[in-house]
Amino acid sequence: MATAPKAKAVREDLLRVEGLTKIYDGAVKAVDNISLTVTTGEIFALLGGSGCGKSTLLRMLAGFETPTQGKIYLAGEDITHLPPYKRPINMMFQSYALFPHLSVWENIAFGLKRDGMPKNDINDRVESLLGLVQLTKLAKRKPHQLSGGQQQRVALARSLAKRPQLLLLDEPLGALDKKLRESTQLELVNIIEEVGVTCVLVTHDQEEAMTMASRIAVMSEGSFMQVGSPDEVYEMPNSRHVADFIGNVNIFDGVVEVDEPDHVTVRCEECVHYVGHGISGNTGMSVSVALRPEKILLSKNKPQGEFNKGKPQGEFNWCEGEVIEIVYFGAHTTYHLKLASGLVIKAQELNSTRDLSCGLTWGDRAYAHWSDLAMVVLTQ
Amino acid sequence: MNKIFSKSWMIAVYVFLYMPIITLVVFSFNDSQLVTVWSHASIRWYHVLVHDRELISAVALSLRIAFLSALLSVFFGTFTAFALNRYKRFRGRTLLSSMASTPLVMPDVIVGLSLLLMLVSMQQWWGFPERGLLTILLGHALLGTAYATVVVTSRLREMDGKLDEAAMDLGCQPFQVFKLVTLPLLAPALVSAFLLTFTLSFDDVVLSSFLSGPGYSTLPMVVFSRARLGLNPTINAVATVTITVVSIAVIVSSFYQSRAERKRKLEVAQAYSDSNQ
Numbered sequence: 001m002a003t004a005p006k007a008k009a010v011r012e013d014l015l016r017v018e019g020l021t022k023i024y025d026g027a028v029k030a031v032d033n034i035s036l037t038v039t040t041g042e043i044f045a046l047l048g049g050s051g052c053g054k055s056t057l058l059r060m061l062a063g064f065e066t067p068t069q070g071k072i073y074l075a076g077e078d079i080t081h082l083p084p085y086k087r088p089i090n091m092m093f094q095s096y097a098l099f100p101h102l103s104v105w106e107n108i109a110f111g112l113k114r115d116g117m118p119k120n121d122i123n124d125r126v127e128s129l130l131g132l133v134q135l136t137k138l139a140k141r142k143p144h145q146l147s148g149g150q151q152q153r154v155a156l157a158r159s160l161a162k163r164p165q166l167l168l169l170d171e172p173l174g175a176l177d178k179k180l181r182e183s184t185q186l187e188l189v190n191i192i193e194e195v196g197v198t199c200v201l202v203t204h205d206q207e208e209a210m211t212m213a214s215r216i217a218v219m220s221e222g223s224f225m226q227v228g229s230p231d232e233v234y235e236m237p238n239s240r241h242v243a244d245f246i247g248n249v250n251i252f253d254g255v256v257e258v259d260e261p262d263h264v265t266v267r268c269e270e271c272v273h274y275v276g277h278g279i280s281g282n283t284g285m286s287v288s289v290a291l292r293p294e295k296i297l298l299s300k301n302k303p304q305g306e307f308n309k310g311k312p313q314g315e316f317n318w319c320e321g322e323v324i325e326i327v328y329f330g331a332h333t334t335y336h337l338k339l340a341s342g343l344v345i346k347a348q349e350l351n352s353t354r355d356l357s358c359g360l361t362w363g364d365r366a367y368a369h370w371s372d373l374a375m376v377v378l379t380q
Numbered sequence: 381m382n383k384i385f386s387k388s389w390m391i392a393v394y395v396f397l398y399m400p401i402i403t404l405v406v407f408s409f410n411d412s413q414l415v416t417v418w419s420h421a422s423i424r425w426y427h428v429l430v431h432d433r434e435l436i437s438a439v440a441l442s443l444r445i446a447f448l449s450a451l452l453s454v455f456f457g458t459f460t461a462f463a464l465n466r467y468k469r470f471r472g473r474t475l476l477s478s479m480a481s482t483p484l485v486m487p488d489v490i491v492g493l494s495l496l497l498m499l500v501s502m503q504q505w506w507g508f509p510e511r512g513l514l515t516i517l518l519g520h521a522l523l524g525t526a527y528a529t530v531v532v533t534s535r536l537r538e539m540d541g542k543l544d545e546a547a548m549d550l551g552c553q554p555f556q557v558f559k560l561v562t563l564p565l566l567a568p569a570l571v572s573a574f575l576l577t578f579t580l581s582f583d584d585v586v587l588s589s590f591l592s593g594p595g596y597s598t599l600p601m602v603v604f605s606r607a608r609l610g611l612n613p614t615i616n617a618v619a620t621v622t623i624t625v626v627s628i629a630v631i632v633s634s635f636y637q638s639r640a641e642r643k644r645k646l647e648v649a650q651a652y653s654d655s656n657q
């Protein structure tokens with residue numbers, strides 16, 4: 001799902017934010033002491049639920065909000081107090097904010113005219129942008145004569161017109177329907193990479209962030225919970241919150257029983273987890289074990305695994321439960337398994353043949369097992 | 381049964397509303413000196429009207445005042461609406477917003493009287509301003525500003541604030557934002573505010589009566605004073621002319637509006653069928 005970040009010969013910091021804080025009305029802390037750097041050519045996503053402060057952070061970068069504290073540097077220059085019309089930054093707005101009284105062509109040319117660019121150059125630039133977003137034929141239309149997807153492309157072309165050093169995207173696909181969104185995500189990334197502009201992107205949709213971004217910051221209540229590549233935040237979440245927010249996850253609470261450099265075991269009410277790597281913790285500590293549904297295998301038969309002198313053999317990480325729900329998605333099926341402790345876990349099975357491969361149905365007893373490298377031990 | 385009742389009710393209402401106007405128009409073509417007795421059709425009173433100096437100059441004065449006061453009202457109304465819409469919190473905002481709309485609900489007599497008292501004392505102290513065109517204009521602009529503020533505010537409220545930000549983001553200084561984005565989008569509201577305040581001023585009789593001086597009679601004032609002396613069919617003629625002009629303006633503007641709306645709907649539908657292919 002994740003696109004690998006493009007390797008660039010020279011990578012330098014384009015945007016640097018230091019201790020940025022925004023307090024509204026002296027009370028609401030919308031952004032709380034955030035620091036980050038974005039390197040040239042990167043697509044950086046701010047991901048979080050509604051009201052976590054993503055838009056506020058983006059608006060401070062654009063210059064629409066004045067930070068209560070902190071500094072913003074662009075290419076080494078302090079732009080914290082520069083007004084929006086003087087920043088070499090452009091933004092694509094959430095609902096596009098196209099000028100309704102101007103045609104597509106005039107919308108795209110708007111910023112160039114303000115810069116006093118010669119007419120011929122404006123023509124060339126607008127024509128090439130129209131080509132880039134495949135709207136050449138619709139240049140004379142007004143925004144209300146365009147469909148949602150077309151408006152989105154006009155907005156993109158307009159924000160790219162001035163060749164900004166940094167492009168800000170606020171929920172760029174939020175107004176499109178699901179089917180269109182998926183095809184547009186990749187199209188958008190292709191255009192951005194073709195132009196080679198550095199991006200900061202705001203979204204509440206984790207799939208969108210994973211598909212488009214080279215790095216993701218997971219936000220909650222105005223702070224960053226974790227910053228990393230899409231596979232890092234998915235496979236190695238650093239907290240329950242991140243694990244929960246990105247994708248589905250089963251959480252087991254337990255205590256560390258054995259703590260060795262190459263493995264640990266965590267005793268939970270439901271089972272004992274044998275984890276095939278060390279953790280930064282110690283024996284007796286309370287931890288959570290996060291396990292993604294797609295990493296669980298289901299079977300009708302009891303797994304034949306055991307710990308032999310502390311060494312695991314066969315399928316040793318397992319638990320037993322009753323199938324209480326089956327949700328068919330086409331490509332895969334999700335089974336909800338109720339364990340003896342009352343915990344309900346989800347297991348996602350690939351439908352690799354046309355008959356549902358594990359042959360389980362409602363009310364069946366089933367065994368779930370997973371590998372020693374399937375889970376993440378969360379200490380917070 | 382119910383249907384018949386509601387239909388006849390509707391007809392009754394329309395007759396009630398339009399009968400006087402129709403009578404007025406019909407009797408403007410009456411040859412008789414008496415307003416209520418029909419003799420035979422003629423355009424006699426229109427001849428009289430054309431040669432009636434007092435009426436003609438009253439129409440000219442009314443038009444001048446209406447035009448100027450509409451301009452002033454739209455100008456001040458726009459700025460008030462902006463202040464109220466843009467700055468959500470400043471000292472005295474509630475006071476300003478309620479003061480801006482007070483003239484809408486205050487009886488005209490009270491507004492006229494208080495303006496008159498103010499002008500009288502100003503004249504005592506400074507000998508200025510003489511009552512006449514300027515003072516009528518002032519009164520009408522005051523009332524008109526309140527109406528224009530309401531019209532422009534409602535348009536501003538539904539305008540997307542993000543457009544201002546988008547313009548700034550693309551390099552507009554605040555003044556350019558106003559000139560290139562806000563003003564063009566506001567234009568329809570400004571036009572309708574202008575028309576509203578124009579007609580408001582054109583048919584005002586209360587404020588004008590309080591504020592005018594000798595030699596400055598607006599059309600409604602002349603009509604009113606003549607009506608008290610005994611009706612004269614010239615008034616019918618002048619009213620018919622006014623009604624005709626106003627109706628033509630209303631019909632033309634609504635025709636254009638509905639055509640633009642239909643065209644717009646058609647284009648939107650077109651855009652969607654294009655993108656689905």
Ligand SMILES: Nc1ncnc2c1ncn2[C@@H]1O[C@H](COP(=O)(O)OP(=O)(O)O)[C@@H](O)[C@H]1O
Nearest residue numbers: 024028030048049050051052053054055056057
């Ligand atoms: N102009 C504002 N005035 C007061 N509070 C605001 C304003 N804008 C946003 N907030 C508050 O700041 C918090 C973060 O908002 P926002 O950045 O829009 O979140 P997100 O974009 O992640 O949904 C919210 O609690 C919101 O209510």
Ligand SMILES: [Mg+2]
Nearest residue numbers: 051054055056
């Ligand atoms: Mg938001």
